[in-house]
Amino acid sequence: MITHVDKNLAAQIIQTVKQTCNQEIHFIDHDGIIYASSNNAKVGVYQEAALTALKSQAMVEIKEDNHFNNIKKGVNLPVFHNNSIITIIGIAGDPDEVRSYAYLAEQITQLLIRDQELYVSSRTETEMRNYIIQSLIHGRNLNQEHLYTCLAQMELTKTASLRCMVIKLHSRYNLTNIALIEQSIYQLFQSTSITLYTYNYPNEYIALINDTQFEACVPVFQNFAKQYDHIINIAIGGRFEISHMANSYRTALFTLKSLANKHTPFAVFDDLNLEIILTNLDHTTKDNYLLKTVAALSSEEMELLEIYYEEDMSLTKTCERLYLHKNTVQYKLDRIHKLCGYNPRKFRDAVILYIATRIH
Incomplete structure (x- = not known):
């Protein structure tokens, strides 16, 4: 859970609000110290009104400059997230003029904080999924209890x-x-x-x-x-x-x-x-088998054998798939027998040729 607005995010929000507001914009921590500002000279300066806003948990408005205490008019608005104050936004100027800018900065801050939490949540879930899968498929988990906790979350x-x-x-x-x-x-x-x-x-x-x-x-x-x-x-x-x-x-x-x-x-x-x-045969074994059995056959003849065996050696179904006459298919099967020495219609020879089609 995010509990504060960091300097980089504060600078991003300041730059966005500054496009519509020409006043000084500050982000102030729980000690009343400015840690990000549109005026770099103000970084590190103590802001008493911000502590008042922190304690009262409400906007504090300064309506007039007090040169004796070096206090300038403006507003200090505490920003809440999950019922906790995560920063105080201070904007210098007439409260009636800058109040709306403070609320704008508050809304932008809350929106970006929610986006950050969604990103962190998504990233955490992605990492957890990866941890679970890698642990399970490689069997190398070192924390069984943590793994089962993650599984329960899924x-x-x-x-x-x-x-x-x-x-x-x-x-x-x-x-x-x-x-x-x-x-x-x-x-x-x-x-x-x-x-x-x-x-x-x-x-x-x-x-x-x-x-x-x-x-x-x-x-x-x-x-x-x-x-x-x-x-x-x-x-x-x-x-x-x-x-x-x-x-x-x-x-x-x-x-x-x-x-x-x-x-x-x-x-x-x-x-x-x-x-x-x-699948466990090496390439040399496969090549030797093909060389001994179907090396003399063309790619077209190999395709015929594949379809012939896919159709359980049915001439009718083979003819339908190839759009060929039955006599033509029979002629081609006879030719295969002559070329390689194995009869596609004979059971033992068919097994040999079928294996060849599977590793071809």
Whole structure:
């Protein structure tokens, strides 16, 4: 909670009010000392009327100059925030003329103080979210009690089941434009009621999703991934209790890695099967496998195989997707058999070719 107006903020307010008021404007502390002023020579000067305003908790008006006590006419207005006086504003001049300027300065001060508190509150919440997520996904929290207190503030219990979602920007994306996609990502979190998320430098966003809302959110995530295809990939890890979020994060990263072998920007760990094996293959192994099996095939023939297996080896459905006659598709499948030596229609050969399409 903010309990005083600092010098920088006071100077900003003075500069604003000075545009409409030509009188001296002072900000005075609880000891009656001017700490900011439109007249730098007055900084450090004691202002007795300000202490009177502080004690009475009301505006004090000096209607005449008193040269003997070096007191000039003007007003001294205490400024309240959360029922406490945070500063006293003094403006020199005829009270009837400068009173309105004092109230103007008061309103500006209160407005800026509220803005500062909102910023601090927002920043504090952002830091807390980041602390929670980093502690959970890396399993390196040193203060378990503090972590559980933070979880309670986010309305989560230590036995809740969550999933870790990773949204990763493609390396070729220009990070100078990150604000554009970032706004859309935060809107995605808001629309799906996700409150626990953070940015992970340089190109990763991490969110923890309550498993009870997961199924309803999947279509939204899929549509978002399609909308920003070629910019982001979205991977969702397995379901674990909150104390085992490191496992969910690990499976989310694994799922993210599996997308390199798929023609989709979205995947859930639960849906992986063959990918669990294929993702762990190194590039040399993959290249050797492709060289041995489908090196003689063109990209068009590889696409035919992909569609053929996606349609469960149905000639009719394959023809419909490719807008080809059944005889044409059969001819192309026969040609593939001749070129690579594996028959796409034979079960064992089909498995070999299917794996090739998945790592191609």
